[in-house]
Amino acid sequence: MKIAKTSRKLAPITDWLQLSNGRYLQAQTQHLVDNTVSHCFGYHLLKLGHLSTQLKTNKCPIRHQINCAQDGEDIGLRSDLHHLPFQNATIDLCILVHELDFSSDPHQLLREIDRVLTLDGILIISGFNPYSLFGCRSLLSSKSEHTARLFAPNRVIDWLHLLGFEIKQKQHFDYISPQPKNAVLALIEKIGRQYLSTFCSIYFIVAKKQCTPMTPIKTGFKFNKPIINRRPVATKQSHSKTQS
Template identity: 25%
Template structure:
């Protein structure tokens, strides 16, 4: 399975950070946070880890998980204690140790996105949840990727994985997809005035029409094979009362003797 050849992540990081600092990048992050605020509060546990390409971005503010930290691709100045420096496709975490794994564009900027997803599944506990955020190829942002002068610049050099491909990978890893959401339906104009003229497209986002936003959010759960969920009492049959013979008067007289 081949992917678009892109520069190494250490080479991309400075330009990628600058893009996230732009007005367009900040608007995208704002929409991603808003969509995560609808998903993360319902995911409980003790440990949450975020795979991110920008160590400054922390998206777990709305999570009820007690211990949250991030995995950064390289050591940088100003990093706090809640960060671990490691490659996203070689994570030094034990098997089934995380309750929630959040991939923030980690599959877009890596030479082996399927290996990153496999690592995320490996460290996820049974019953834990996986949240994947990535650029959507079925959006108004895709035509801009076709420009030759932008194929090697972030974020347009990202893989932009389709939902169908991601769903196939989740099935192979025995992960059950629960939700598929999308956000930010505006075109990627650098000029804010041009983006403001296209605000009418946001009604499709509010109406939930299709999955054509600039980014996609997929929520999956790691189920345990062989387990059967317990049904509520409404669907269970009532127990049959077996009649028991009452003691006779002769039996009571014998006991009294």
């Protein structure tokens, strides 16, 4: 298993069109996001990274929405995603699409999200699956600054569990990669999603931050019933006769 943190600088993808079959992936991701955010409530929504900010969230009841990335247009807040300029427990919903794939320190990125999320806050996270056709092509391609790192979805779930998140939803799509263009390929895509989801190119996870219960203070040890009988007990006493 490769180490999560790396010293190699990775340039994140700034537009869906930079991905092969990008428009199709954007449409599929948008559909899943729409179904999720319509049931999320709170005060602040945070979209991290360029691909996240290009998704529409107008179906979300949360009105205050922040687009955050290191640079680019239509960005409300420019910041390093590994060091977010927010107070603790201030964000109710966070969307992170294909940012772990290009993060040099994914653990730190998830820790920052955990820090700024409120108790019971929701994290929507999506990324590439290494055990897929896309993953095979990535292994064969030459290394470049735009090469995704591809962490397995179960590994990402383990990281979330360690941070105290509860997985509410896990889905996969893009089994064929590229987009199915006829009825036969569409049927293969449907069967792949349903029965061979482990080999789909994209995973989509919805996680909920759980509040840590307080540890109760234990009372001192004591018996439920006294073990010593306080009633008087008759004993035999021997009286020695004194001789005069």
